[in-house]
Amino acid sequence: MKLLSVVGARPQFVKLAPLCQRFREYPGVDHVVLHTGQHYDYRMSKIFFDQLGIPEPDWNLEIGSGTHGWQTAEMVKNIEPVLLKEKPDWVLVYGDTNSTLGGAMAAVKLHIPVAHIEAGLRSFNRTMPEEINRVLTDHCSTVLFCPTKAGMDNLSREGMKGRLILENARWVKTGEERSVQWCAMVGDLMYEVLNMSLDIAGRESTILPSLGLDPDSYYVVTVHRAENTDNPENFINILKGLAQVSKWKPVIFPIHPRTKKLMEQINRELISADNIKCIDPVSYFDMLVLVKNARAVLTDSGGLQKEAYILGTPCITLRSETEWVETVEMGWNVLVGTDPQAISNAVLKKDRLEIRPQLYGDGKTSRYILEILWGFPALTGDITLKGL
Numbered sequence: 001m002k003l004l005s006v007v008g009a010r011p012q013f014v015k016l017a018p019l020c021q022r023f024r025e026y027p028g029v030d031h032v033v034l035h036t037g038q039h040y041d042y043r044m045s046k047i048f049f050d051q052l053g054i055p056e057p058d059w060n061l062e063i064g065s066g067t068h069g070w071q072t073a074e075m076v077k078n079i080e081p082v083l084l085k086e087k088p089d090w091v092l093v094y095g096d097t098n099s100t101l102g103g104a105m106a107a108v109k110l111h112i113p114v115a116h117i118e119a120g121l122r123s124f125n126r127t128m129p130e131e132i133n134r135v136l137t138d139h140c141s142t143v144l145f146c147p148t149k150a151g152m153d154n155l156s157r158e159g160m161k162g163r164l165i166l167e168n169a170r171w172v173k174t175g176e177e178r179s180v181q182w183c184a185m186v187g188d189l190m191y192e193v194l195n196m197s198l199d200i201a202g203r204e205s206t207i208l209p210s211l212g213l214d215p216d217s218y219y220v221v222t223v224h225r226a227e228n229t230d231n232p233e234n235f236i237n238i239l240k241g242l243a244q245v246s247k248w249k250p251v252i253f254p255i256h257p258r259t260k261k262l263m264e265q266i267n268r269e270l271i272s273a274d275n276i277k278c279i280d281p282v283s284y285f286d287m288l289v290l291v292k293n294a295r296a297v298l299t300d301s302g303g304l305q306k307e308a309y310i311l312g313t314p315c316i317t318l319r320s321e322t323e324w325v326e327t328v329e330m331g332w333n334v335l336v337g338t339d340p341q342a343i344s345n346a347v348l349k350k351d352r353l354e355i356r357p358q359l360y361g362d363g364k365t366s367r368y369i370l371e372i373l374w375g376f377p378a379l380t381g382d383i384t385l386k387g388l
Contacts, residue, residue, distance in 0.1 A: 001374060002030040004088035006079065006103030007057075008038030011303040012094040014284060015117060015189040017052035018196060019092075022366040029370070032086050036075050036099040037062040047283050052193070068098060068129050075102025076109075083110055090115050090373055093141075096134040096302075096323075104137045115373060117189065119144035120151025121302075121323035129226060130302070134323075142181060143376070145369055147188035147360055150326055155183050182376075186368040187361015190303065194288070194310055195363050201285035208289060211252065211277065215293040218249050219347065224256035225300040228318060234338040235262055238318055241343030242298070246275035248347070249295055253278045254287070296350050298343065305333055310360065314350040316343065326359050 003023065007016055016033070023031040035057035049056065061078045063071060075098060083091065083106060091107035093100045094117045104114045116137050123131050138144055138155065146152045160181050208214070221242060228234045242251050255263065255278050263278075282290065288311070291297055297308040300318040305327055308315040315333040327333035331353050336342040 001028060001090075002032065002086070002088045003090050003092055003373065004032040004034060004083065004086055005092045005094070006034050006036065006099055007094060008036035008063075008075075008099030009095075009097045010039060010284075011190075012097065012099065013049060013052065013054060014193055014303075015094050017054055018189055018192045018366040019369065020054050021196075022370055026370070029374075032059070032088065033057045034059040034079065034082055034103070035061065036079070036102065037064055038071070038075075038097060038099045051284050052197070072098045072102050072105075075099060076106045079103055079106035080110065083107060083112060088112060092117060093137060094118060096121070096130040096137070098129070098133065100137050101133040104140055108140045113142035114140060115143045115145065115369070116141040117145045117369065118147055118151075120146040120148075120153075120155045120183070122154045123319075123321045123323045125321050127227070131323075143372065144181060144183045145365075145372075146183060146185045147190075147365075148326060149185060152183055152185050182372075184368070184372055186372075187363070187365040188306070189365050190306055191310055191360040192363050192365050194307065197285065197288060198292075201288040205283075205285045205289040207282060207286040208293060211279070213250070213252070213293070216295050218294060219245060219251045220290050220294040220297050220299075221251055221253045222256065222297075222299045222301050222304055223253075223259050223318065225319065228300050228338065229256075229259055229262050232262070232266070235259075236266065237338040237340050238343070239266070241338075241340035242276055244340060244344040245298070245347050249275070251276045251298075252290060252294075254280065254282050254290075256281065296347060298347070306360070309333065309356070312352060312356060314352060316346045316350060318343070330355075330357060330359070332356065 005016055007013055020031065023029045033055065037060055059082050063074045079102060091103055091112050092115050093103040107114050119138050121134055125131055144155060160183060223229065223238060228238060245251055253276060291308055291313055292311045294313055296314045296316060297304060298316045298318060299305065302323050305315050305317055305322060305324045309327045309332050315327065317333055317335050318338060320335055320337045322328060322335060328335060334346050334350060336346045
C-alpha cells in the first residue's frame with residue numbers, strides 16, 4: 001500500500017510524526033512525504049522534521065507565501081505531476097491549511113482517494129480561509145478521520161453520515177448501506193505526539209532558564225490568523241490587551257513571520273511594554289515546555305488551544321469562535337475576540353480547573369488510521385480493530 005502525505009505547515013509536521021513512526025513498522029506500507037513549502041522559514045519548518053524524527057520530504061515544492069488563491073493554485077498545479085509519478089493508493093491531508101485543500105483537490109481530480117485527518121471541525125465562520133479549506137476538503141474526501149464526537153456530529157449535519165463510528169475499539173456500520181464517504185472517530189494525533197514528546201522536551205529543552213523564567217510565572221502568546229494579522233485594528237487591540245496583561249506577569253511572544261512583518265509597520269509605542277518579550281519562533285519541544293509551564297496561553301491558533309487543554313494550561317482565545325468547542329465547554333478555554341479589556345479580564349479570571357476530561361482519544365490514533373486504510377477494500381461489514 002502506497003500512501004502520500006501532503007504537508008506544509010507546523011501543525012501538520014507535528015501530526016505527521018506518529019504516522020511516520022507507525023508506517024515504518026510495517027514493510028507493506030510505502031509512505032511518501034510531499035512538503036508544499038507553505039512554511040519556508042527553517043524555524044517554522046525543517047526544525048520540526050529534525051526534532052520529531054520525520055524523514056526528509058521526498059518532494060519539496062518550495063511554493064512559499066502568496067495570496068490564498070495564488071498559493072492554492074500553485075499547490076494544485078505542482079502536486080498533480082507528483083501524484084501522476086508516484087501513483088499512491090491514498091493521499092493523506094491534514095487539518096485546514098491551503099496545503100490541505102491543494103492536496104485534496106489535486107488528488108480528487110485524478111480519482112485518487114483522499115483521507116482527511118482532523119476532519120469534521122467547524123468554527124462556523126466562513127470568513128476564515130481555514131473554515132473554507134476544511135469544509136471543501138471534507139466534502140471531497142473518501143475517508144474522514146475525526147478527532148472528536150463533535151466532528152462526527154458536524155459531518156452528520158452536513159449529510160455525511162458515513163459508515164463507521166468507534167465504540168470501545170470496535171468499528172460498526174452506521175448510516176446508508178451504499179455510502180461514498182466513511183467517517184471515523186479515531187482521536188487526535190496531537191494527543192499521541194504529545195505523549196511521545198513530553199519526556200524528551202523535559203530533558204532537552206533549555207527555554208525556561210534561557211529566558212529566566214520559572215513555572216507559572218509568565219504568559220505565552222501567539223498571533224498569526226489572517227483575521228488578526230491582516231486587520232491592523234484587531235492587531236493593535238490585541239497589543240493593547242497584552243500591554244495590560246504584561247503589568248502582572250511577563251508575556252512571552254514567539255513571533256510568526258507574518259506577525260513580525262506587521263509589527264514592524266506599527267507604532268512602536270504600542271509594543272514598548274517592558275514586560276512583553278518578543279522572541280523568534282521556537283522549536284516544537286521548546287514550545288511544549290513554554291505552554292506546559294505557562295500561567296495561561298493567549299492565542300488565535302486552533303492547534304494551540306487543543307495543546308493547552310491537553311497540557312492542562314488555561315487558554316484565552318483571541319477569536320470570537322473556535323473549532324475546538326469542547327475546550328470551551330469544559331471551561332479550560334474562553335473566547336475573547338480582540339477587545340483589550342476582555343483580554344485582560346479573562347487573564348485575571350482564568351485559572352486551572354480540577355476536572356479535565358480526556359477528550360482526544362486513547363493515544364492510538366495512528367494505529368486506527370493505518371488499520372482503516374489497510375483494510376479499506378474490505379469495509380463492507382463489521383470490523384474489529386485487532387492490530388495489523
